Amino acid sequence: MRSLKTAALLAVAAMTLAACGSGGDAAEGDGKVKLRFSYWGSDARQKLTEQVIAAFEKKNPTIDVVGEFSDWPSYYESLATKVAANDAPDVMTLEIRGLAEYGGRGALADLAGKVNVADLDQQVLSTGNFDGKQYAIPTGVNVMGMIVNKAALDKAGEELPDDKTWTWDDYIKLSEKITKAGDGSTFGTEYTFNQVYLSMFAAQRGEKFYNNGKIGITPETIKAWWANFDQLIKTKGSPDAAKMAEIAAAGVEQSLIGTNKGVFGMWWSNQLGTLSKVSGSELTLLRLPKAEGASSHGMFLQPAMHWTASSKTEHPAEAQKFIDYLVNDPEAAGILLSDRGLPINSKVLAAVKDKLPPADQQSLTFVDSIKSELATAEVPPKGGSKMEDIVRRYSEAVTSGQQSADEAATKLLEEANAAIAG
């Protein structure tokens, strides 16, 4: 009896230990190669991605792709933890700000010559290049432009402005008029503190956000940018700072355009689909307003996301094959469509063009019509992922009257320069 009991106890202990030590299996029993693939997004994207994984596995029966899905706010947190634990997924989705953080620290594999990029837009492809290495392949492109809710505009009795010539002043004045025309529940515009907006605003004034390892924006530009928000808030062209912060935090579906309570808003072109759906109204895309006398609108093609492979992967060949499939196979694009931006592979795009939903056809037409004006996104340096937070924080302080614009602009530049210096 005694020995029986001892044996039982040992078994329990062994089981506990075994439970702690499981995992880390490279190949499964059935001889398939297990490929881990991390990405973020909405439920809709998860469904599409599962479909594309299934289609890939059908073509490649020896590879078992395991999707590791998370929502956007916690994506980088969990990915960084996995990389730190030497447990990086084989194929990782990053966006342009993550490129330098991961690639610059040796976490990514160089994909040059490993994935067929012959049919890709070479200009956009360069946004996956960091330190001379092709760490990433863009999934597709977006443009941030001014989205207009035409139904709300008509209701206010205003005409669609000519986006080739309109200035920031025109935009602010028109917003004020629209708000005044309504009963107080509809606003001319909503605004965003998106760092991309500041980049474009600065580009119109001939300044680059990143310039030779430093922030290339002048304090005057930042202050002029903030002055626009102040003007909008003061003239009630937009909601007040606190209300606007609330709307911004609530996301696309709850936006003013989405709820038909606002006419203008700056959004990525791939958000046109969601905005059209939730508002049920006719929306249109415009170029951004320009600074007085500026030669360009400062707009650019932004890669929506990047496909990357871990430098520590045990299955580089399979990882490359999967990425190749995602960017080059019309079958994959036929499923994903424009969910990760408009395809940059000319052959793939030609094949799926007619399948795109109306909103995406619309943004494709828009992007094509202004293509010659568009610059290419720059890859932010290491530390660039802090920028969004820095810009948002000081903008909040200024619009809510916590800090003077002069002081905030100086501090913003100080902090931003320190962030990319380290």
Place this chain on the structure above:
Amino acid sequence: MVDSLSLKSEVAAPAPAPAPKRGRGRPRPSVRSRREGWAAYVFLIPWFLGLFLITIGPIVASLYLSFTDYSLLDEAKWVGLDNYVKMFTEDPRFWASLKVTTIYVVVSVPLQLGFALALALLLDRGLRGLSFYRSIYYLPSLLGGSVAIAILWRKIFGADGLVNAVLAIFGIQGTSYVNNPDTALSTLILLHVWTFGAPMVIFLAGLRQIPSSYYEAASIDGAGVVQQFKSVTLPLLTPIIFFNLVLEVIKSFQSFTQSFIVSNGTGGPSDSTLFYTLYLYSKGFKEYEMGYASAMAWVLVIIIAGLTGVNFLASKYWVFYGDDSK
């Protein structure tokens, strides 16, 4: 089976046996109890594993990491005291987060304890259905730290939230309280005060400990309700107040969820709700500065240990344990 049965009968059996001999040192454990001790350790293995792997291991690791530059994505590089120096000399957000957290603790803890004590006194009046009220008031303590309540809070104090709906009846137009830097922290303080249930239950237990004869004696001496509270209740309750104070100061210094959810993880608007732990978290996981975050964690340990130490030292002057001979 036989074994456990015999064990039971041993425990249950009345003890006519002589009292344990008071020899020198402890009585030597019998072979049997030594064997049972061994069994106990085997059963405790999962707990020990947890303690060492999940608690002590990471604590030691974070002490090491606090002296390194560690991005999570590549190897940690030893930098000595750099993180600590940087924190105290060139990081205004560190001070900002410390300020926000201190205001939060200093305002919300006394309010919460005062509220808890007041309600405990009310409930102690021998109310009917006491256990019902006790549960109702305790509920927020269970929920207060949860994600759901934080989201609810965001809605209640939003621009179109409940608070503004009520104010609108009186013709007052409110703002979005959680998104206004002037009011955002106050909403979190309110949330903390609302979770008064836990200290209240402890106060209730403390009030029950005070012998009613003291009150009888006091009323014979002509003391009114206020005088009784001041001279009997309060002094005898000081150990409980002290206990609650220490506990709540530690707990609220480590607050995280409320701010994380209400501000969408930003500590905004413009850092007005940037709790210390939230800043630590964003340094570690969002800005790829895990070494710095580890250093912040150790500074927090020292701060909390210091505050608790001060609390204990100060307690000599105001906490009254009944058996004081002084």
